[in-house]
Amino acid sequence: MNEYLPGLEGVPATRSNISFIDGEQGLLAYRGYSIEDLAENSTFEEAALLLLDGDLPTADELAVFDDQLRRNRRVKFNIREMMKHLPPSGHPMDMLQSAVASLGMFYAGRECLTDADACEGLDYVHEMTVKILARMPVFVTMWEHIRKGYDPVPPRTDLGFAENFLHMFTGEEPDPFLARILDVCLILHAEHTINASTFATLVTSSTLASPYAVMSASIGTLAGPLHGGANERVLDMLDDIGEPSRARTWLDRKLERKEKIWGMGHREYKVKDPRANILQRLVMEFMERRQGHVSKRMEVALALEEAAAERLGPKGVYPNVDYYSGILYDMMDIPVDQFTPIFAVSRTAGWLAHWREQLGDNRIFRPTQVYTGEPVRPYRPMAERGGQGE
Ligand SMILES: CC(=O)SCCNC(=O)CCNC(=O)[C@H](O)C(C)(C)COP(=O)(O)OP(=O)(O)OC[C@H]1O[C@@H](n2cnc3c(N)ncnc32)[C@H](O)[C@@H]1OP(=O)(O)O
Numbered sequence: 001m002n003e004y005l006p007g008l009e010g011v012p013a014t015r016s017n018i019s020f021i022d023g024e025q026g027l028l029a030y031r032g033y034s035i036e037d038l039a040e041n042s043t044f045e046e047a048a049l050l051l052l053d054g055d056l057p058t059a060d061e062l063a064v065f066d067d068q069l070r071r072n073r074r075v076k077f078n079i080r081e082m083m084k085h086l087p088p089s090g091h092p093m094d095m096l097q098s099a100v101a102s103l104g105m106f107y108a109g110r111e112c113l114t115d116a117d118a119c120e121g122l123d124y125v126h127e128m129t130v131k132i133l134a135r136m137p138v139f140v141t142m143w144e145h146i147r148k149g150y151d152p153v154p155p156r157t158d159l160g161f162a163e164n165f166l167h168m169f170t171g172e173e174p175d176p177f178l179a180r181i182l183d184v185c186l187i188l189h190a191e192h193t194i195n196a197s198t199f200a201t202l203v204t205s206s207t208l209a210s211p212y213a214v215m216s217a218s219i220g221t222l223a224g225p226l227h228g229g230a231n232e233r234v235l236d237m238l239d240d241i242g243e244p245s246r247a248r249t250w251l252d253r254k255l256e257r258k259e260k261i262w263g264m265g266h267r268e269y270k271v272k273d274p275r276a277n278i279l280q281r282l283v284m285e286f287m288e289r290r291q292g293h294v295s296k297r298m299e300v301a302l303a304l305e306e307a308a309a310e311r312l313g314p315k316g317v318y319p320n321v322d323y324y325s326g327i328l329y330d331m332m333d334i335p336v337d338q339f340t341p342i343f344a345v346s347r348t349a350g351w352l353a354h355w356r357e358q359l360g361d362n363r364i365f366r367p368t369q370v371y372t373g374e375p376v377r378p379y380r381p382m383a384e385r386g387g388q389g390e
């Protein structure tokens, strides 16, 4: 088959049993469990173990995994020093990519992927899974303090994943309601079949690169505004509209100029993303419980969604996961440039699950191309090419 399909639309890149999307029905499931059930009943730690190991864990299995995550929250002094030398104005996604890559300088063992004898008695894949998953939120929260010139808040082992994130981020005792909201957000963002960043995971994994390099490639890919980076742009867009009554004319002007509406559209979904429905409900719940009214920004978001359904609905373009998440994070006093890093913290579970699946049945990714350049031709000496030179 030599047909070129831009963006590899519809081209299977792997076989996977990790997650499933039905884009016509608006259905997403991790290992066969619907995202609605997981958001309602699970925790991020449990959802992560489900993704990694293939089924819902027993209470004992979850307790062991949870304990391993809690005991792996400390970051080496040298990495903290390295972070202190990064410019505070830099984007946290660039910091995160650098911090994860730097783990490779301190934790050797990549030879375990090619030489079983080198690591006898060590479950390298599991050890790396825990080390990386536990440290991702620590990097994000440390950076929030380091970039302001303060010392990071030390991690606590008596707190769950989401609670410890909030504690390290704010330095305060975590609010149980906010911790549960964050926990649900982490569950919702943890995995999504072969999206662009997970495809980067697969390609990098397939070379048997270290898991730190794999995560770093995935983080870099998630950062783009057509992917996870879109969540940062949604708030600006809503604030630019300003009033619900302006949504329709604002949309028309953008579409006339063929500009993107951030947080809308999806390669797989032809209906509204099921995660956007859950996030929208969480926003409303948050506003009812904490503010007693629906904010102007949310009214604008709802008005834009309604206007977009008329104009873009026929193309199957509806809100995706990035549309409502920023409204929620903003109400939790999380700065806009930390929205995508939080996405990355959660998606690490999915990336690691795909890393493990790829290693289990590996063949290096090496696609082909449709060549559109010159045919092979004779070399032209410089003297025949014109120009004065020096
Ligand atoms: C976590 C995530 O990654 S979720 C996605 C986050 N990204 C965004 O929110 C950015 C905005 N959305 C987009 O850019 C796109 O919808 C993507 C990148 C998500 C998907 O892209 P593709 O699958 O390649 O869709 P494609 O660009 O072919 O769109 C199909 C049609 O819908 C239109 N369309 C798709 N998304 C949008 C949008 N957000 N705003 C306006 N029009 C859109 C396209 O213009 C195109 O119209 P046409 O057929 O008349 O030319």
Ligand SMILES: O=C([O-])CC(=O)C(=O)O
Pocket: 191, 192, 193, 194, 195, 196, 227, 266, 267, 268, 320, 321
């Ligand atoms: O699946 C995609 O292409 C993008 C997405 O929604 C995700 O990665 O969560």
